[in-house]
Amino acid sequence: MLSVPQGEFVLQRYPLSKDPTLRAWDAADEYILHHLFEQEIRPSGRWWIVNDGFGALAVALHGHGPTSQTDSLMAQRALRQNYEANGITEFGLMVDSLSEPDAPLDVVIIKVPKTLAWLEDILCRLKPYCHQHTQIIAAGMAKHIHTSTLALFEKYIGPTRTSLARKKARLIFSEVDSAIALKSPYPKSHRLSPWDVDISSHANVFGGNKLDLGTRFLLENLPEEAEAKVIADMGCGDGSLGLIAARQYPQAKLIFSDESYMAIASARQNMHACFGEHTNATYLVTDALEGVEASSVDWVLNNPPFHQQHAKGDDIAWNMFRSAKRALKTGGELWVVANRHLGYHAKLKKLFGNYHHVAANKKFVILKAVK
Ligand SMILES: C[S@@+](CC[C@H](N)C(=O)[O-])C[C@H]1O[C@@H](n2cnc3c(N)ncnc32)[C@H](O)[C@@H]1O
Incomplete structure (x- = not known):
C-alpha cells in the first residue's frame, strides 16, 4: 500500500x-x-x-x-x-x-x-x-x-x-529559460557493418545507437539460407535482427514485436528505409508475441531483456519463451542469444523439452529450441 x-x-x-x-x-x-x-x-x-x-x-x-x-x-x-x-x-x-x-x-x-x-x-x-x-x-x-x-x-x-x-x-x-530552443538529436543513425545498412534509433531504444554485441553474434551465426516463411523478431529494439533476416531470407514475412513504442517506430522506419513502405512485415507494440496467431511462425529470433526498469530478473525472458512457443508452428525454432551466465538453456529444456547449443564465445551463447 x-x-x-x-x-x-x-x-x-x-x-x-x-x-x-x-x-x-x-x-x-x-x-x-x-x-x-x-x-x-x-x-x-x-x-x-x-x-x-x-x-x-x-x-x-x-x-x-x-x-x-x-x-x-x-x-x-x-x-x-x-x-x-x-x-x-x-x-x-x-x-x-x-x-x-x-x-x-x-x-x-x-x-x-x-x-x-x-x-x-x-x-x-x-x-x-x-x-x-x-x-x-x-x-x-x-x-x-x-x-x-x-x-x-x-x-x-x-x-x-x-x-x-x-x-x-x-x-x-x-526553471524555464525561454531563450533555450534546442532540437532533439534523436533519432540517431549508425551504419550496420558488414551488412551496409543504415539503422536509425529513437532515444529509448536498446543498444544506445549501436549494434549490441550479442545481436551481432546471433546475426553472424544465422544460416546463409533457410526456408522459414514467417520470422518474428521478438523484442526487436531497432529491428536490426529482423531486418538482416529479411534481407537474408527474402521469401520470409517478418513480424516485429516490442513493448517499447520507440522500438517499434524505429524498426518500422528502418524496414521502410531498406525495402520501401510496402514490405511484407507487421509491427506490433505488444507483450512478447501476444496478438500473433498461435502456431503460425517458423522462427522466432530473440535477444531477451533481463531488466524491467531498474529491476533485474528472468520473468520477462520466461514470458517471452512461453509466448514464442505458443506462436511457433510444430517444428518451428526459437533462436536465443544471451549472456552465458544467465543459464537460459535450462528454461528452454523445461519448456520445449530440448535445446541445441548453436555457438558460444567468451560472453554470449546462442541456443535454439524446437517446438
Ligand atoms: C536486449 S533488447 C534486444 C533488442 C533487439 N532485439 C536487439 O537485439 O538489439 C530486449 C528488447 O525487448 C524489449 N522488451 C522488453 N520487455 C518486452 C515485452 N514484455 N514484450 C516485448 N518486448 C519487450 C525491450 O524493449 C528491448 O527492445
Missing part, C-alpha cells in the same frame, strides 16, 4: 513479479508526492507525467487529470490496472513517448529514466510546451542522478538545482 499525503493506494507491478520484494513504486515517487503536497503545488491547468513506472504518480495525482506519457506498453497496462484497483474512473490521457502535447503545460513531472538519451529527448520534446511558470520537477533515486543528468536539465530547460536526498531519492527542479 502506497501511503502518501494524497491518500492510500493499492499498487501492483505489471506483469506481477514472482519476487515479493519488488514494489510498484519507490522512494522517489514518495518524495515527489510529499513535496507537491508540502509545497502546495496544485495549480489548475495541464499536468504532464513522464515515465511513471507502474502508475504510482498518476494514480496519486489523478485529481489533476494528468496526462501520462511513457514509452512502455507494460507501464500503461500497470497504470490502467492500478486506476481500476483504486476505483478511479476519471483520469487523464495515456500517451506514448512520441506524442506531443497539444497545449502548454503547467506542471511537468519526470521520473528520471534509465538512459540519458531518453531524458535528453524528453526535455527537448517538452521544452517548447513549457512557459515561464511551468513547474518542472524530476525525481529519481540518487544513484541514478549524476552531474551529466543535471547538465541535461541546464542545457535544455534552464537553471537547475537539486533537493537534499531523502530515503536515497532526490528531486530536480528546473
Whole structure:
C-alpha cells in the first residue's frame, strides 16, 4: 500500500513479479508526492507525467487529470490496472513517448529514466510546451542522478538545482529559460557493418545507437539460407535482427514485436528505409508475441531483456519463451542469444523439452529450441 499525503493506494507491478520484494513504486515517487503536497503545488491547468513506472504518480495525482506519457506498453497496462484497483474512473490521457502535447503545460513531472538519451529527448520534446511558470520537477533515486543528468536539465530547460536526498531519492527542479530552443538529436543513425545498412534509433531504444554485441553474434551465426516463411523478431529494439533476416531470407514475412513504442517506430522506419513502405512485415507494440496467431511462425529470433526498469530478473525472458512457443508452428525454432551466465538453456529444456547449443564465445551463447 502506497501511503502518501494524497491518500492510500493499492499498487501492483505489471506483469506481477514472482519476487515479493519488488514494489510498484519507490522512494522517489514518495518524495515527489510529499513535496507537491508540502509545497502546495496544485495549480489548475495541464499536468504532464513522464515515465511513471507502474502508475504510482498518476494514480496519486489523478485529481489533476494528468496526462501520462511513457514509452512502455507494460507501464500503461500497470497504470490502467492500478486506476481500476483504486476505483478511479476519471483520469487523464495515456500517451506514448512520441506524442506531443497539444497545449502548454503547467506542471511537468519526470521520473528520471534509465538512459540519458531518453531524458535528453524528453526535455527537448517538452521544452517548447513549457512557459515561464511551468513547474518542472524530476525525481529519481540518487544513484541514478549524476552531474551529466543535471547538465541535461541546464542545457535544455534552464537553471537547475537539486533537493537534499531523502530515503536515497532526490528531486530536480528546473526553471524555464525561454531563450533555450534546442532540437532533439534523436533519432540517431549508425551504419550496420558488414551488412551496409543504415539503422536509425529513437532515444529509448536498446543498444544506445549501436549494434549490441550479442545481436551481432546471433546475426553472424544465422544460416546463409533457410526456408522459414514467417520470422518474428521478438523484442526487436531497432529491428536490426529482423531486418538482416529479411534481407537474408527474402521469401520470409517478418513480424516485429516490442513493448517499447520507440522500438517499434524505429524498426518500422528502418524496414521502410531498406525495402520501401510496402514490405511484407507487421509491427506490433505488444507483450512478447501476444496478438500473433498461435502456431503460425517458423522462427522466432530473440535477444531477451533481463531488466524491467531498474529491476533485474528472468520473468520477462520466461514470458517471452512461453509466448514464442505458443506462436511457433510444430517444428518451428526459437533462436536465443544471451549472456552465458544467465543459464537460459535450462528454461528452454523445461519448456520445449530440448535445446541445441548453436555457438558460444567468451560472453554470449546462442541456443535454439524446437517446438
Ligand atoms: C536486449 S533488447 C534486444 C533488442 C533487439 N532485439 C536487439 O537485439 O538489439 C530486449 C528488447 O525487448 C524489449 N522488451 C522488453 N520487455 C518486452 C515485452 N514484455 N514484450 C516485448 N518486448 C519487450 C525491450 O524493449 C528491448 O527492445
